[in-house]
Amino acid sequence: MTEIAISAARSQLGDLVRRAAHGRETIALTDHGHVAALLVSPQVIEDLEDALAVADYQRRKAEGTLEPGISMEEVRRRLGLKQR
Numbered sequence: 495m496t497e498i499a500i501s502a503a504r505s506q507l508g509d510l511v512r513r514a515a516h517g518r519e520t521i522a523l524t525d526h527g528h529v530a531a532l533l534v535s536p537q538v539i540e541d542l543e544d545a546l547a548v549a550d551y552q553r554r555k556a557e558g559t560l561e562p563g564i565s566m567e568e569v570r571r572r573l574g575l576k577q578r
Contacts, residue, residue, distance in 0.1 A: 497522040498523060510533055
């Protein structure tokens with residue numbers, strides 16, 4: 495993780511955003527030596543949300559608290575997709 499002071503980041507913001515977005519690099523913006531915010535790629539957040547959803551599903555499955563789902567055939571029917 496790269497750390498940069500907010501005051502220094504002002505003049506480099508475009509470059510820092512591109513580095514985070516395309517290089518999947520996390521940029522920590524610091525204020526008086528303390529991390530105040532992070533610049534991260536949206537894909538990183540999406541990956542974390544996916545991992546959290548899978549972990550939650552696995553937890554509920556292990557606890558036996560999953561509610562009934564919708565069959566794949568029903569999903570296809572509702573979306574107007576070709577049935578297999």
